[in-house]
Structures are given as C-alpha cells and as structure tokens.
Amino acid sequence: MREVAVIGVGMTRFGQYAEKSASEHGFEATLAALKDAGLEWKEVQAAFVGSMGVGGTVGPSTLAEVGLTGIPILDVENASASGSAAFRQAYVSVGAGLCDVALSLGVGKMTAAAAFRPGGDRPAQAFFPPAAAFAMRAQRRMFEYGDTADHYAMVSVKNHRHGALNPYAQFQEQVTLEEVRAARMIADPLTVLHCTPRGDGGAAAILCSVERARSLGVDPLITVVASAFRSELHRSPSLDSPTLTETTSREAYEQAGAGPWDMDLIQIHDAFTVEEIDYYEELGLCPRGEGARLIDEGVTAIGGKLPFSTDGGLLARGHPIGPTGLAQVWETVHQLRGTAGARQVEGASIGLCQMIGAGGVCYVHILKR
Amino acid sequence: LSDAILPVDDDSGRVRLLGSRCKRCGECFYPSRPTCRNCSATDCEAVEFGPEGVLYTYTIVREPAALPPRAYGQVDFDGRVRVQARLVPASLEDIRIGSLVEAILPPEGEQTGGGFVFRPVEVR
Numbered sequence: 030m031r032e033v034a035v036i037g038v039g040m041t042r043f044g045q046y047a048e049k050s051a052s053e054h055g056f057e058a059t060l061a062a063l064k065d066a067g068l069e070w071k072e073v074q075a076a077f078v079g080s081m082g083v084g085g086t087v088g089p090s091t092l093a094e095v096g097l098t099g100i101p102i103l104d105v106e107n108a109s110a111s112g113s114a115a116f117r118q119a120y121v122s123v124g125a126g127l128c129d130v131a132l133s134l135g136v137g138k139m140t141a142a143a144a145f146r147p148g149g150d151r152p153a154q155a156f157f158p159p160a161a162a163f164a165m166r167a168q169r170r171m172f173e174y175g176d177t178a179d180h181y182a183m184v185s186v187k188n189h190r191h192g193a194l195n196p197y198a199q200f201q202e203q204v205t206l207e208e209v210r211a212a213r214m215i216a217d218p219l220t221v222l223h224c225t226p227r228g229d230g231g232a233a234a235i236l237c238s239v240e241r242a243r244s245l246g247v248d249p250l251i252t253v254v255a256s257a258f259r260s261e262l263h264r265s266p267s268l269d270s271p272t273l274t275e276t277t278s279r280e281a282y283e284q285a286g287a288g289p290w291d292m293d294l295i296q297i298h299d300a301f302t303v304e305e306i307d308y309y310e311e312l313g314l315c316p317r318g319e320g321a322r323l324i325d326e327g328v329t330a331i332g333g334k335l336p337f338s339t340d341g342g343l344l345a346r347g348h349p350i351g352p353t354g355l356a357q358v359w360e361t362v363h364q365l366r367g368t369a370g371a372r373q374v375e376g377a378s379i380g381l382c383q384m385i386g387a388g389g390v391c392y393v394h395i396l397k398r
Numbered sequence: 399l400s401d402a403i404l405p406v407d408d409d410s411g412r413v414r415l416l417g418s419r420c421k422r423c424g425e426c427f428y429p430s431r432p433t434c435r436n437c438s439a440t441d442c443e444a445v446e447f448g449p450e451g452v453l454y455t456y457t458i459v460r461e462p463a464a465l466p467p468r469a470y471g472q473v474d475f476d477g478r479v480r481v482q483a484r485l486v487p488a489s490l491e492d493i494r495i496g497s498l499v500e501a502i503l504p505p506e507g508e509q510t511g512g513g514f515v516f517r518p519v520e521v522r
Contacts, residue, residue: 169455
C-alpha cells in the first residue's frame, strides 16, 4: 500500500431535521469536503457511501446531484460503522493505486428509521432496547470492578462539555452530574443522558495519494498511518478471547508503530457511557477493571493527558449511524490541523478513531500530522 | 437454531435447556448449533443445561414508560454458556449478581418473547 492523505473534510450539524433527507445532508457534506480540499468534483475518481437503513442506492442518487461524472460509486453498510467502512474502502482504493482521489461519505436519517422501536413481531413486553445490553455490561462492571453509576454519568458530563464547544454537535449544552442521575431511567443504571440521541446528518472525507497531496501543496499533510478492520472472535464464559476493540486496535498500533499512550486524542463508539470506560481498557490504556480511574482523574477530558470524544462523541455530537465514523475523522483532521477552536487539544499530532458496528465489526484508523 | 427446552418431570415448571457441544474443541452453545462457532467443526452433540445457573448480570428495562418495568438477566450454565431471558423475581429490588437462578416456563399470561424465563432459586 502507498501512503494516503486526508485532504478535505466536511459535515452537516447532526440533529433532528423533519424537512431534510439523508441525500441532502450528503450533498452538503460533500460540497463542504470538496471546498475544504480545494478540489472540484470532476477531480474525484471514486466514491464510497456509508449508510444503514436509508434505502435505495443512496450513494449514486446523492452524488448525482453533485454531478454525473461516471466514476465508480459504492454503497457500503456495516451497521454503526458504515461511515468508517466507507473511509476504509476509500483508503484501500487510493492505497492500492486504483485511483488518486476518492471520496468517503456517510449519511443517516435515524429520525425516519423504524429500527429499535417496540412492536414488529414481538410483544411490547419483550421489547429489549439497545441500551439494555449496555446496562447489563454496566451492572456487571459495578459488581466485578466496583465501578459506580456516577463513573458512567461522568462520561456523559465530560462528553456533553466537549459537545458544547462543537458547533456541529447535536447537543451543545452542558449537563451536570445531578441532571444525568435524575434523567429518565431507560435501563438501570443508564438514564437517557447515558445514551446517544436519535439524529440525522452527513459527513465526508476526501482521501488522496500523498504524492498528489504534495503536488496540491496541502499543508499540514495528514496521513492515514493505520487502517485496521476486524470482525468478532468467539467468546464464551469458558473462552476469554480478545474483544473486537482489543484485536483491531492492536493491529492498528502495529501498523502505526505507536501505542495507546502515544495518541494525542481518541474518538470512540460511546453510544452508551459505559462503553467509553470499557474502551479505555480494551484500547490498552490500562488493565481490565481499572478504566473508571481515568474518568475519575480527568485524564480523558480536554486538558487531560489523553482526551477522548473531543467533539462530544456519540453522546453529544450525535450518531446518525452512516456519517458517525466520518464525523470522527472530521474532528481528528481539525484537531491535527490546529483548527478545532475552543476544543483544540494543544499540539495534537496523532489521533485514533475507533468504531463498532453491531454484528460485530470494528474499525480503528490512526491519522497523523 | 432452536430455543429447545425440556420440562423437568416434577410439575415445578422448571425446564432444562437443550444445547450443543462441539466434539472437536468442546465449546458449548445455546441454542444448539449444527456447526461450532469456535473451530467450525460440524460434529456437534446434544447437551443439556440447567435448570439452575448463576446470574452473570441483569438490568431493569423501564422503557417504554407505558409498560411496567421488567428485568432481563444473563445466566451462566456450568460455566459454559451464557443465556439471556426475562427475569421474574418476586421483587425487582431483590436481584443479586452471582446468585442462583433457575429456568422456568413463562408465567401464564405474561408475554415474555421467549419459551422460558429465569427466577431466583429460593433459599431453602
């Protein structure tokens, strides 16, 4: 594989938009990324479009509005990681030399999605919301490691504080520990403020060969130093195999020649607060069972030693599924350029993006200035 | 795949879970599977679990708000398989991780979405 750079990013503010389609979000995000890269659409040679449950061939129909240039356009779907999958495919395409410039785009309109709602062919009393699975993880951690519900609530407080500094976040208001505790209980111990909101949006990143990026005069040059992608290993009470995030991140660290504490910032799949604590451990920052200490000590807040979810994460920036992984790339690129404004991590030069997709799959990308 | 169960022959409503065990690597599964998820062998034998197991974790689901709160548990059987189902304790306040529970037929009239539920084993 040859070296690949990220030369343009764009996104729409995530949120609930009654009047706006997934394609309209995709159109805006694509134009923003092209403008950011200083490219015209005709210079893009391939496109990969991540979405889940939007329907139709959303990629070709969305990009037809930008212009019919005859390039290959592929729709990709990998659950919550669909945007990361689009990024990975653009990386592979440029890295393998199939093209010099590729677009990765993600779109989502979860306000229109029927998934995760009670009903269907199951009785309502059997409705098991996604939050419940993570609530069970939280209960087990509290029993086994001595975490408290407040540790998870502190993740919500931190990520909402970060989101309040991000003009593209769905939620831009801070929440207090007391508000997180007192919010509507979904599944014990997770209140609604421990859970990602439903939302819509679009996000895009343009990748190109380093050679081409240099000829375009891109500065600072941000390259993809790791792209790892794995599916699950079998795990059971008698077989403690490595988790998805463990296997995928180890592969990424090897590619990058760097370890977890070499990172300046990290974005993760914090759909539920407890996940962030799990990932501190699974990404290798500390042994299993000790993750809560990092939130306690403020290590993972902006201003701490290794900030997580600097744009608000799935909890505050939002999680429209298709674009989420690309919003992580958007944030990381701005941080590495030094253009992240009030949430800038001082001197950031290397950042990691992890996404999980139900099923399950995991992507870890590391970007470096 | 099937959620096969076998009522215990004592009118207690307790059930055993009919799973499978890989003859090559020994990994166990519930529901039973024709192939092993661990080593991909296709030679699996039937194995029974329960009715008693150990509660690994649980939660109380309070959504949608129009419905009464209801508990779900994950239960380990013989330290080999982890099975999730509705948990029907006498009181939602009285659920303890690590405690003994048993698989039973769902209470009459309760829509649980499965062929069995878990209830705490009464201390005798």
